[in-house]
Amino acid sequence: xxxxxxxxxxLGNQGSTYNWSIFDKGQAKDAVVTAMCDIDPQKIExxxxxxxxxxxxxxxxxxxxxDSGLVDAVLVETxxxxxxxxxxxxxxxxxxxxxxxxxxxxxxxxxxxxEAAEKANCLFGMMFNQRTNCVxxxxxxxxxxxxxxxxxxITWIITSWFRNQSYYDSGQWRATxxxxxxxxxxxxxxxxxxxxxxxTGMTPKAVHGFCKYGHxxxxxxxxxxxxxxxxxxxxxxxxxxxxxxxxxxxxxEISGTKGKLVFEMKKGFYFYKLNVDSKEHLLNCEDPHxxxxxxxxxxxxxxENPQHKGIINNFTAAILGQEPLFVKGTDGIKMVELMxxxxxxGWHGGERVTLPVDEDRYLAELNExxxxxxxxxxxxxxxxxxxxxxxx
Numbered sequence: 001x002x003x004x005x006x007x008x009x010x011l012g013n014q015g016s017t018y019n020w021s022i023f024d025k026g027q028a029k030d031a032v033v034t035a036m037c038d039i040d041p042q043k044i045e046x047x048x049x050x051x052x053x054x055x056x057x058x059x060x061x062x063x064x065x066x067d068s069g070l071v072d073a074v075l076v077e078t079x080x081x082x083x084x085x086x087x088x089x090x091x092x093x094x095x096x097x098x099x100x101x102x103x104x105x106x107x108x109x110x111x112x113x114x115e116a117a118e119k120a121n122c123l124f125g126m127m128f129n130q131r132t133n134c135v136x137x138x139x140x141x142x143x144x145x146x147x148x149x150x151x152x153x154i155t156w157i158i159t160s161w162f163r164n165q166s167y168y169d170s171g172q173w174r175a176t177x178x179x180x181x182x183x184x185x186x187x188x189x190x191x192x193x194x195x196x197x198x199x200t201g202m203t204p205k206a207v208h209g210f211c212k213y214g215h216x217x218x219x220x221x222x223x224x225x226x227x228x229x230x231x232x233x234x235x236x237x238x239x240x241x242x243x244x245x246x247x248x249x250x251x252x253e254i255s256g257t258k259g260k261l262v263f264e265m266k267k268g269f270y271f272y273k274l275n276v277d278s279k280e281h282l283l284n285c286e287d288p289h290x291x292x293x294x295x296x297x298x299x300x301x302x303x304e305n306p307q308h309k310g311i312i313n314n315f316t317a318a319i320l321g322q323e324p325l326f327v328k329g330t331d332g333i334k335m336v337e338l339m340x341x342x343x344x345x346g347w348h349g350g351e352r353v354t355l356p357v358d359e360d361r362y363l364a365e366l367n368e369x370x371x372x373x374x375x376x377x378x379x380x381x382x383x384x385x386x387x388x389x390x391x392x
Contacts, residue, residue: 001072001319001320002030002320003030003031003032004030004031004032004072004073004096004316004319004320005031005032005033005034005035005070005071005072005073006023006028006031006032006033006034006035006071006072006073006074006075007033007034007035007036007037007065007066007070007071007073007074007075008033008035008036008037008074008075008077009037009038009062009065009074009075009076009077009078009086010037010038010076010077010078010079011036011037011038011040011043011044011046011047011077011383012038012043012077012078012171012383013383014077014100015036015038015075015077016043016046016047016050016383018075018077018308018312019033019036019047019051019053020050020051021308022308022309022312023053024051024052024053027309027313028309028312028313028316029313029316029317030316030317030320031312031313031316033053033056034055034056034057034070034071035056035057035058035059035065035068035070035071036056036057036058036059037058037059037060037061037062037065038060039060039061041060043383044058044060046383047383057070062086062089063089066089066090066093066095067093071095072095072096072319073095073096073097073098073123073315073316073319074086074090074095074096074097074098075098075100075127075312076090076097076098076099076100077100079173079179079180080102080104080105080180080181080186081104081105081179081181083099083100083102083103083104083113084103084104084109084110084112084113086099087099087113087116087117087124087329088112088113088116091116091117091120091122091124092116092120094120094121094122095122096122096123096124096125096315096319097122097123097124097125097329098124098125098126098127098311098312098315098329099124099125099126099127099329099332100127101126101127101128101190101191101194101332101335102186102190102332102335102336102339103126103329103332103333103335103336104332104336105180105181105182105186105336105366106181106336106340106359106362106363106366107333107336107337107340107356107357107359107362108359108360108362108363110332110333110336111333111359113329114329114330114332114333117329117330118330123315123318123319123325123329124328124329124330125311125315125318125325125326125327125328125329126327126328126329126331126332127308127311127327128191128194128195128198128311128327128331128332129191129307129308129310129311130191130192130194130195130307131194131195131198131326131327132304132305132306132307132310132311132326133305133307134301134302134303134304134305135263135269135299135301135305136195136198136199137301137302138269138299138301138302139199139252139254139261139263140198140199140200140201142261142271142299143199143200143201143254143256143261144201146258147256147258147259147271147273148254148255148256148257148258148259148260148261149256149257149258149259149277149278149279150233150235150256150257150279151200151202151231151233151235151254151255151256152235152236152255152256152257153235153236153237153253153254153255154196154200154202154229154231154235154236154237154238154253154254154255155237155238155239155251155252155253155254155255156192156196156237156238156239156240156251156252156253157240157241157249157250157251158189158192158239158240158241158248158249158250158252159240159241159242159245159248159249159250160247160248160249160250160265161184161188161189161241161242161243161248162243162244162245162246162248163188163217163243163244165217165218168217168218168219169376172376172377174187174376175187175217175219175220175221175223176219176220176221176373176374176376177220177221177366177369177370177372177373178370178373179373179376180221181366182221182222182339182343183213183219183221183222183223183243184221184222184223184224184225184241184242184243185211185222185225185241185339185342185343186339188241188243189225189241189339190335190339192239192241193239193335193338193339194331194332194334194335195252196237196239196252196338197334197335197338198331199252199254200254202231202232202233202235203334203337203338203355204229204230204231204237204338204341204355205230205231205232205354205355206229206230206341206352206353206354206355207227207228207229207230207338207341207342207345207352207353207355208227208228208345208350208351208352208353209225209226209227209228209341209342209343209344209345209346209350209353210225210226210227210228210345210346210349210350211224211225211342211343211345211346211347212224212225215244216242216243216244217243217244220369220373220374222343222346223242223243223244224242224244225239225240225241225242225342225346226238226239226240227239227240227342227345239342249264249265250264250265251263251264251265252264257274257277257278257279258273258274258277258278259271259272259273259274259294260272260294261299268298269298269299269301270296270297270298270299271296271297271299272294272295272296272297273294273295273297274292274293274294275292275293275294275295276292276293277292278291278292310326311326311327314326314327337355337356337357338355340357340362341353341354341355341357343362344357344358344361344362344365347365347369
């Protein structure tokens with residue numbers, strides 16, 4: 001195989017953007033879109049009217065596309081509940097699958113998908129495009145090298161996801177328990193919930209989630225979240241996110257006994273390096289109020305940040321045997337687990353929830369919310385190019 005034939009399943013905002021901004025512009029190396037699928041004929045017509053690809057074959061049934069013999073790999077860009085099902089159907093047929101975030105809505109279905117992936121003779125990847133960001137890669141490298149010493153505190157304020165009511169009204173499935181499975185945690189914040197674990201190499205042992213539902217918008221799911229995280233080594237963390245605050249903040253801060261990493265959007269990336277480990281200093285310094293000295297260093301990195309294009313090109317190269325897969329699909333469960341734990345705690349007023357989350361309890365309570373979910377009126381099909389609308 002010299003070229004990977006891709007099928008795009010789901011021609012909403014994200015699937016359409018990948019075709020228009022990457023494949024149509026010739027930025028997908030050794031890859032071509034040969035088929036596209038959506039259950040909504042209007043979205044297919046929108047795609048036909050805008051794409052430069054005159055050879056793609058269109059389907060309204062994704063299984064027919066998988067059985068057509070036209071694709072070697074698929075991009076899964078459907079509403080969240082469908083991700084595991086479509087990935088498993090693809091892998092079952094020996095078709096490589098690159099799934100957009102999140103891997104699924106609840107860990108039980110994601111675990112089944114991962115078990116299928118482990119047995120499959122093809123690749124499964126996650127579209128965790130933020131892992132390609134030079135800043136987050138450098139943070140991870142410095143922590144792995146021991147530059148921060150023992151991690152003490154992790155704080156991420158990501159409130160720059162402002163969304164108007166018109167956004168939530170743009171799709172029947174959006175911001176409903178039945179259609180989407182959650183709000184800002186499952187839609188806007190999966191990358192941060194992944195990165196807060198991938199960068200630090202630490203998964204919380206317990207969380208307290210304080211969620212507000214329909215606080216800023218006419219929605220039934222959470223649009224305001226503050227979560228408190230507990231770690232095995234005694235470290236703590238805070239994760240704050242919302243779609244109702246402007247101007248928003250994106251500040252990721254990791255404190256350790258040897259210093260602190262701070263990355264704030266539009267303000268830069270800095271390492272506040274201590275001249276001595278803080279644990280040693282506090283035991284030996286005779287001045288009761290004197291902290292260790294810190295040097296502010298602007299961190300250098302490779303500057304590479306290929307985002308979605310980078311993930312797609314790596315997935316293609318991995319299929320062709322040219323390089324290792326950067327993000328394994330099975331990694332997606334960690335983000336879903338943390339999301340489920342915060343959500344479960346939020347349903348119970350901040351109750352302490354330990355990880356791994358009780359899968360049966362979460363699914364049972366999610367289904368209770370789904371049973372009461374609001375039925376939204378049908379909306380006119382609209383597709384928006386989302387390139388440039390996400391935090392990098």
